Amino acid sequence: MRNKLGKTLTYLVLIAVTVVVLFPLFFILLNSFKGKFFISKQPFDLPVGNLFVGLENYTNGLLKTGLLQAAGWSFFITVVSAGLLILFTSMTAYYLTRVKTAWTNALYFLFVFSMVVPFQMVMFTMVDLAGKLHLRNPLGMCILYLGFGAGLCVFMFAGFVKSIPMEIEEAAMIDGCNPLQNFARVVFPVLRPTAVTVAILQVMWIWNDYLLPYLVIGVSTPYKTIPVVIQMLVGTNGNKDMGALMAMLVLSILPIIIFYMACQKYIIEGVVAGAVKG
Amino acid sequence: MEKTLKKYFPVFVLPTLIAFSFSFLIPFIQGVYLSFCNFTTVGNAKWVGLSNYKLAFSAGEGFGRAFLFTAAFTLVAVVTINVLAFLVALLLTRKLRGTNFFRTVFFMPNLIGGIVLGYTWQQMINAVLHQHGVTIVSDPTYGFIGLVLLMNWQMVGYMMIIYIAGLQNVPGELIEAAQIDGATAMQTLFRVKIPMVMPSITICIFLTLSNSFKLFDQNLALTAGAPMKKTQMLALNIYDTFYGKNGYQGVGQAKAVVFFVIVAAIVVAQLLVTRRKEVEQ
Incomplete structure (x- = not known):
């Protein structure tokens, strides 16, 4: 009984940490689909209805940068x-x-x-x-x-x-x-x-x-x-286009995540080996 | 065999050595020399003795303030990162299902670069602060807390991996023996597990220490030192002196030498601690 409780608690904590780790990534992902003026006013709302602008931020950002x-x-x-x-x-x-x-x-x-x-x-x-x-x-x-x-x-x-x-x-x-x-x-x-x-x-x-x-x-x-x-x-630019920024942040992180998923075993082992030696 | 190999010096060593001279050897020697000179480019240097060093420590330069901010941030970051990483590592070495998934996710932020990471967090922190009509640069405390949060988010997973490796190397018999002798979970942790993973703890403390102390990209992206340079760390302060104030390049170089000496002292301390541990074992 006590063991089971401990197990459940452990999982709850681990899931909470997972949410904290993934939250910033979801935050920029969601906002990258919102109109730029909504980002500062409703930063935590889902990009639905009139907030949703499709890929506008992406095309804007790519052109600009x-x-x-x-x-x-x-x-x-x-x-x-x-x-x-x-x-x-x-x-x-x-x-x-x-x-x-x-x-x-x-x-x-x-x-x-x-x-x-x-x-x-x-x-x-x-x-x-x-x-x-x-x-x-x-x-x-x-x-x-x-x-x-x-x-x-x-x-x-x-x-x-x-x-x-x-x-x-x-x-x-x-x-x-x-x-x-x-x-x-x-x-x-x-x-x-x-x-x-x-x-x-x-x-x-x-x-x-x-x-x-x-x-x-x-x-x-x-x-x-x-x-x-x-x-x-x-x-x-002082007058930032936050929508474009969000979209470009997403695009910058994407290749890293793909690279990580493709060879995470080597990456984790490599980084640990490097840390222990360096 | 050594003799034949020696003839191949130009192939084996020269390419690396040439690149190494361009990026490090020559600039390093020039850098030490120029810290005693007044200059705006490397070509127009005039020897001025120690005056750059005196200027570097004068109140207007903000070097002392940057040092205090860096030291305070490093202290808080090292403690929080290592405590959190160790706790998560303990949870992940309980042989539960799904451990691998959690490990993979927790490590991921470490791969994202400082600039991209800094702006991601800046946007998120500002989104929260915006509800109260302020931003991250309204108060240096926000910048400080923001940096600590960001650094934890980035490094806890990394340190966790090293702690997991350490904990997995603790012999099972040792823990069983402690339990048979009637040790509580807390006693097993403090009397068996922690002493056994001391080498990992040393590595992690020094890794977080030097990473936090030398932090630049995250500092630049999150607040860029605002407000009023109060959240400026040492690396950014040096950068600012070099490129923000014309005629102060010598002062920047002198600050860089001081910075180098502090970092070197940290490394020497690490070597001493590690070596003493090795003797004990």
Whole structure:
């Protein structure tokens, strides 16, 4: 009897938490279908009757912000940066773990050190340097992300490389593999679970990052990313179109939820692994 | 083997190292140097010694106020997030059906970025406050509470996952033994479970601590420091000094160095705590 009561109570609490977690999402979803003048007056009413405006907010918002184009650039920058990070930092981590000199030790220390430094410390000088090197464009962004992500990625890969037994690599070398072939055919396949973890952490960070693309690419180019566009929509015009804002928030969250549903197991595992190591 | 690998330095290390120099190494060194200079661009720097640091701490700069706000917010956020996350984790380790569903839903907010999240909450909080004729920027207290709510919404699910992993690793025999010895549920919790998950608690406290302390996007989106910069956190204050006040770039850079030193101190503290724990085990 007591057990049953406890069970029911537990479920009640869990359902209450579920409501709290989902409420903000339903709030913007419902309001995205309401006329913009009703949002502030009747924010918690359902979008029915004369409140309902169909997809008007969506079409308005898309025209005003160019969110679809931003989604394209967000996607491009995220995928290319994460790809570069996986490829190059796994190689670097492998090299730094296998070649033991004072230089490689110092370099490894620098990578780990960079994880501690807050972005504000380098933001001004980095943007200046990026300008001189002509990196203030989408491809340049990817190179900058390779540099910013290198610390955590090298650290995570290096932790795993240490646990790979040397014997299998030695066997490959005796069979005539050069270090590159050895890395591609023997080491990297073993690193794959770590690569998935690293990829998920980097994708989440780059997709959601606001300050770096805002400072490097800015608002007056066609290469804006989603967070930059959302910030512009609210930040620039005093007379906000709240309907459009709601619709654009919904559209920004949608791809994340789809991505999450598609690979939630990897995401949760990856984030936990990253947290424990970082 | 090491010798052949060494020849491949340009392939294995150079691409990462070049990108790393562009984004971090060179800007970091320039940044430290420029904190002692007066400048508006990197090219026109003039050495001024410690005057930027003195200015950074002067009353008009709001750096001290931003520090207090950040510290207070961090304290409240760390405590509430970890207590809530631990309680939810306890509920979800009772081997009930549907645990996986709840876990998946609770974790989801963590994936949404700070800007999008900040505006979602701003709209919702304003919708409530509107009924009383005010908005989130009418009173700094609203901004503070809003930030705490938002941060909890985003991070409780994340910390919960780490606590669940910790709780699942507590050996079942240990809990059974306690129960046979007549321990109440409370005693089992405080004398067995919590001591056994101390490593998870350490990780979670430091994760929430550094995330809250360095918060920027959420702060910018929710209130942008309004009213009167009273809800401005450290990261936003530094940003504001760099880009909001011409001629104050040196002061901004000096503030950034101070910010970096505080963050580094937190990390060192974490390392010390973790290492001491490892020795004990």
